[in-house]
Amino acid sequence: MKKLWGGRFQKSAEKWVDEFGASISFDQELVFEDLEGSLAHVTMLGKCGILTNEEAEQIKAGLNKLKEKVLNEELSFSTDQEDIHLNLEKHLIDEIGPVGGKLHTGRSRNDQVATDMHLYLKKQVSFIIELIEKFQEVILKKAEVHVETLAPGYTHLQRAQPISFGHHLMAYFWMLQRDKERFQEGIKRTDVSPLGSGALAGTTFPIDRKLTASLLNFSSVYENSMDAVSDRDFILEFLSASSIMMMHLSRLAEEMILWSSQEFQFIEMDDTFSTGSSIMPQKKNPDMAELIRGKTGRVYGNLFSLLTVLKGLPLAYNKDMQEDKEGMFDTVHTVIGSLKIFTGMIETMKVNEKRLHDAVHHDFSNATELADYLATKGIPFREAHEIVGKLVLHCIHNQCYLADLSMEDLKEASQVIEEDIYEVLSPFQAVKRRNSLGGTGFEQVKQQIKTGQQLI
Ligand code: ARG
Numbered sequence: 001m002k003k004l005w006g007g008r009f010q011k012s013a014e015k016w017v018d019e020f021g022a023s024i025s026f027d028q029e030l031v032f033e034d035l036e037g038s039l040a041h042v043t044m045l046g047k048c049g050i051l052t053n054e055e056a057e058q059i060k061a062g063l064n065k066l067k068e069k070v071l072n073e074e075l076s077f078s079t080d081q082e083d084i085h086l087n088l089e090k091h092l093i094d095e096i097g098p099v100g101g102k103l104h105t106g107r108s109r110n111d112q113v114a115t116d117m118h119l120y121l122k123k124q125v126s127f128i129i130e131l132i133e134k135f136q137e138v139i140l141k142k143a144e145v146h147v148e149t150l151a152p153g154y155t156h157l158q159r160a161q162p163i164s165f166g167h168h169l170m171a172y173f174w175m176l177q178r179d180k181e182r183f184q185e186g187i188k189r190t191d192v193s194p195l196g197s198g199a200l201a202g203t204t205f206p207i208d209r210k211l212t213a214s215l216l217n218f219s220s221v222y223e224n225s226m227d228a229v230s231d232r233d234f235i236l237e238f239l240s241a242s243s244i245m246m247m248h249l250s251r252l253a254e255e256m257i258l259w260s261s262q263e264f265q266f267i268e269m270d271d272t273f274s275t276g277s278s279i280m281p282q283k284k285n286p287d288m289a290e291l292i293r294g295k296t297g298r299v300y301g302n303l304f305s306l307l308t309v310l311k312g313l314p315l316a317y318n319k320d321m322q323e324d325k326e327g328m329f330d331t332v333h334t335v336i337g338s339l340k341i342f343t344g345m346i347e348t349m350k351v352n353e354k355r356l357h358d359a360v361h362h363d364f365s366n367a368t369e370l371a372d373y374l375a376t377k378g379i380p381f382r383e384a385h386e387i388v389g390k391l392v393l394h395c396i397h398n399q400c401y402l403a404d405l406s407m408e409d410l411k412e413a414s415q416v417i418e419e420d421i422y423e424v425l426s427p428f429q430a431v432k433r434r435n436s437l438g439g440t441g442f443e444q445v446k447q448q449i450k451t452g453q454q455l456i
Helices: 014-021 023-049 053-071 083-098 098-102 111-147 167-190 207-213 225-230 232-257 288-311 319-348 353-361 365-375 381-398 408-415 421-425 425-433 443-454
Strands: 152-157 159-165
Touching: 014 408, 023 053, 023 111, 023 207, 023 319, 053 098, 053 319, 083 098, 083 111, 083 207, 098 319, 111 167, 111 225, 111 232, 111 443, 152 167, 152 353, 159 167, 167 232, 167 365, 167 443, 232 288, 232 319, 288 319, 353 443, 365 421, 365 425, 381 408, 421 425
Parallel strands: none
Antiparallel strands: 152 159
16 A cells, blocks of 8 residues: 655555554544644645645545544544554545645644644543542532541551541542642643644744644644654643542542441442452442552553653654553543542442441540540640550450440549540540541531532
């Protein structure tokens, strides 16, 4: 098959070599962006008098026809034409004749592919931001219902202090808020047009880069043509924001897996987000959460793979850069899928309030309350810590909890303890009284939810 760039060649590569170099199997995902970029380019060529109006109109009609054919699934792509750019150019020429060959005037595949990627990512990241907000909304709703649901709070995965379950959920709201901001920030640097930079050095044609930028809704243009065709920072930023977000999702996934285990039983995942075992009839596995935890690995991998591809590249374009695509597409799909699944998973999960209530009432996570109580009565905190530690040990030996101790036992530990201690030891009070800014106290959690609601 004759190549669009075949002029200086005397021999053709074998098919398997062509296949190795081709990217069409994956870069066809850029088909609409490529057509959009070409439409803007040819409009500009016409306006600047580089092509006649008639030629520009003919090409535009041809491109629109191709778009229609893609939508009707009537266009096929082949490795003979290497990538999406050459495939479409070939189809254009087949569609409207040799005038189609004028489309590539003053353009290179290097600025073309960069333009496609910017357009693609800008669109996908906007969608991802919408999905994050939907997820945040679901978290807010769940948190609102569970402001006063008490749960054990952990450090070192050992029970530490009782918390509001809503507070725990809201922690993820704020992580996602930062993730969203990182994506929004990245859009700024994706929203820049490389089109018109040519292969690397610009072009001798009197093109208007600002016109194509505005036709494509880019806010600005790259200042340097060499930077424009070799910059992939915007993809790295996307992969890095995605990696951080997946790390957050993975932590939540891990908690959901733990919480839904027989050992915890804090939540039950809906059947629609769980799977069974092919051998053990009793099983209900949290596969979706596990998969998201697992897929986090591939997103990190995609970030590292592109960082590594780029690290030794001299300016400007190198074919290595074709390796920027699969990881980017894969990350887009993984992030979108994970956000959708998580939104459904949190929306439909059942919180086992009875189990949570039992958990916070049968442990020593109110020990800090007792120590704080002694401290407010003037005992140095270090001493108070020691007294309570001894009481905990006493309880462990006698198989009871702090609230089960008699006034006599308590007085023996410290004379300053009064009847009001029992109220202080209740987990409800322990949570309620943590009213410091951003603390787990109910008023603080409500305030947090209110602030959160204003952000989405
Ligand atoms: N398929 C190529 C890529 O994805 C397009 C740019 C090709 N440019 C070139 N000079 N070979 O990077």
